[in-house]
Amino acid sequence: MRLTNTFSGYQRHWLMPDITAGLVVAALITPQAMAYALLAGMPPQAGLYAALLPVLVYALLGSSPVLAVGPVAVISLMTFEALHTLATPGSADYLHMASALALLTGLWLLLFYLINLGRWTTFISHSVISAFTSATAILIVISQLKYITAIPLPGSGSLWQTLTHLSRDYPEAQPAALLMAAAALTLLYGWQWLMPKATRRLPAWLSSLLNKAGPLAAVVMGIVAVQASGFTIATIGELPTGLPALVWPALTPEQWQALVPAAAVIALIGYLSSLSVAKALTPVSTSDTAPQPAADAPRLRTNQELLALGLANLGAAVSQAFPVAGGFGRSVVNRAAGARTQLASVVTVVLVALVCLYASRLFVDLPYAVLAVIIVSAVLPLISFSDARRAWRFQKGDGLVWLTTFIAVLAAGAVDGILLGMVLSLALYLRRSSEPHIAEIGRVGDSDHFRNVKRHQVTTCPQVLMIRIDENLYFANSQYLEDVICERLQSSQDIRHVVLVGSAINHIDFSGFETLQHLLNKLRARNIQLHLAEVKGPVMDQLGKTSLLDELSPGQIFFTASEALRTLGHC
Template identity: 55%
Template sequence: MRLFPTLQNYSRSWLKDDLGAGLIVAILIVPQAIAYAFLAGLPAETGLYAAILPLLFYALIGTSPTLAVGPVAIVSLMTLEALAPLASDQLTLAAYATTLALLVAAFLLLFYVIGLGRWTTFISHSVISAFTSAAAIVIVLNQIKHLSGLSIGRDGPFYQPLLSLIQQSHQIVLPALILGLIILLFLLIWPRITRGSLAKTGPLFAVAGGILVVTVGQINIDTVGDIPSGLPQFQLPQLLLHHWQQLEWQQLLPSAAIIALIGYLESLSVASAMALQTRSRIEPNRELLALGLANAAAALTQAYPVAGGFGRSMVNLAAGARTQLAAVVTAVVVALVCLFFSDWFTQLPNTVLGAIIIAAVLPLIKWRDGLHAWRYQKSDGLIWLITFSAVLISNAETGIFIGISLSLLLYLKRTSEPHIAEVGRYQDSDHFRNIQRHEVTTSPEILLIRVDENLYFANSQFLQDYINQRISQSPQVRHVILIGSAINHIDFDGYETLQRMLTQLRQKQILLHLAEFKGPVMDQLQASDLLSKLAPGQVFFTASDALRQLGGK
């Protein structure tokens, strides 16, 4: 096993860049870590703990030199949704959260063993975009209670916070609302009036301003409260230690699997985007191992599930990070905050944390992705809309499951009715084109059919029906040439369909021929008895050869 892959061939000239970037990300991650723990319904210190050892474990194994691992908004929301039905108070939630992190780690390591890194293309961009957009809206709505100072429960539909805000408008805590809106406006404007790394320090100034307002102005609004000082203890999740014979932890398995998958996809997409800029190479499967160990570290240090964050990673890159040494620096600074400066945040207003969360997730709402998908291909737009709606109406796990299932069903539908073209010779060349799109030369006795899809159980009957229909329309046909230039695989159902076609055509005194079939497909057919039964039908190297030898032009 190669440890610290991003530190291979390290140059001393990079040290200054890594130290500076690590410090800048630490300044950013401290308020974010507290805010995301707040979003997950957990004590503030769990967010800080999630930004220490998990960073070190990813730095040890990960292949992205600039990916910043730690607590992130989407995973925090999914953690809340997973834990809310099982517990109500923060201490019990924290006990479940460490167990959830361990289960997430187990799934990531399982995905690593089975090589899931090569399977991620089964989840379309439309599904991921719709999921993150809907989740971001849910996150924004969940912060209404903190901005308004109202008591709003987690039960009810996604729009419940809006209804509660209207129904309890007379109980709104105006100081909290005013402060929250001012901070939110500041966070939205700050990146537009500043440049470089300074543009990302808005949350730090927001935290400092909020604490100053509460302390100096003596405003009576909800704050974070006491944050235990010191580093987390190393221990197995309490739920596994004391309740392993009960079913509580097993109820977390579906959520853990989805969180592992989404956390990995989010991390991989961020790492891949940055790799294009840094010209580094990402190993998708090794990223599963690195994230799995990072989440195991979170579970052993009283934290909750972690992933790679887009905002922090881009700050890390913009700040000049060269390797994961920057993450080590970040972890050390956060550890120092836990040891000596945690009491600085006790007067941090909840409304400020809510504003930080809203500002962080607003860019994740991508309506344009859905519109562009609809305009390009309505089926992809439909997937986006249904996934988006399912996440809002139900929950993240259900939405993802519905989106993936719908994607696979529509894929099967498309491939079950493949594009099939009757082709002819284009002018005097050896090129063949669709007779419905081009002026081509054909022969009344020869039918050239090109199928633009693999031949398998879902579409083989469709091909047979198409050929039978064309023959019934052209009784003079004596040869059918099946062009396989776009066929990469034929399964057993496809093979049996070719056998039936051969028999049926022969009964009509029509010969079946094959042309332009690829080597691997021919290897499959040669291992069967199809080619021996094909005679006097032939296998041609090109469609042009077939047309010439069979008497066509």
């Protein structure tokens, strides 16, 4: 465990940019945190608690200088989906289970850290993540319609049930809630469009603060509108004053067991989404060549991120909060506001703590409709179908994974949907690797280069069959290699030598070894000799532990395919 990037080598001229960025993010996270708590089925103060100790822990341990950790929309929805069937949202049992879910999420992340899972950053395909994000964003938008319309929609119903109730009960929508939501939405999008133009001549720090203060302005507008107009509209009421008490979540063994699978998925999604944000915001140089990390940019340590996020979630567990992760929107704002280190997050924590201590009563008249609009405006940019189109055009299998994951998340929920996407993605990978590209190769002209006989004009020898497998040789594809070679032998009676070119083989498992041994005996029975060429060192080390190399004689092991063809075919 180590403290990284926050105080090590800190320079004095970074202080003001960090303070400014911390102030900007605090203005953004205060309304967002309460809104995301609402999304998770938690009281608004739980969102503020999630922006305190967890953020501070990550600030001390995280390796990204600008990643803003705290409550995020997707993880909040996954929290709700994991808990709403086990307890009533907002109840004491529900709050305890949310803290327990954060604890288990943190423990899963720490387990990933101990087994060095940080190196496996492509565990879930991009198609699965993209489809999951788009579908989850749609679910989030629909889940907020009950606050925007004030129609009592079922909080735990399926997507179809929610839409059915909405289409049937829309006459019951409250005009005051609709009007408040429309005003907040107009203010947010108008703010994004007008404020950058109005603040062009202001100092950079002030301009950045004002440009990102749209959610805070919507909160102020909602409170003032309720107080001035006397609207009968649902508001969050008075929040508890003070900082959260540190409490260890206590559940029954059955309740802990019920939360384990959901916590594992939340941990994986939270880590991958946080890591992708941190990588996207890593400073790059502006050279004429391909972008590279800037020379003075701290190095992002993937496994350190697991440790930091794991302990941040443990911090959420003991401070009456719910699972947290790195947020894309806040992280972008953090960097744009000039943050140089995680000291900006420490400043944010101090300011949110002051809100909890002294300003919680200010939000008594804050309408739920405004918080719902803040959530909707934050997640709408996540809905994108361009990835699906690109994946389908590039490879139908990836497009199918995207579509299946998207539909499954909408129909079955975030956890089950992403698990199905992962399984399908793995199944298609095994399907592709079980029938890898296997090419018969020949010499290109008089050179030492060898290419596929079906794609290039090459020279071959009738007595020598040269086969290249473009995949590792393991249990799923070893039989396929044998079948391809036997099929090729049936088309020619002149072949006396088979050369297996292993330039693309990095690993052979025991099934692959047994296939080579069986192939050797099968060819020998037909008076055909097996040879190897361009076998990599690690593979030779594996084969050296077996008797295959001895049994191969009089077959040979050639350094290059060219050497094999000259020796065996005399050409």
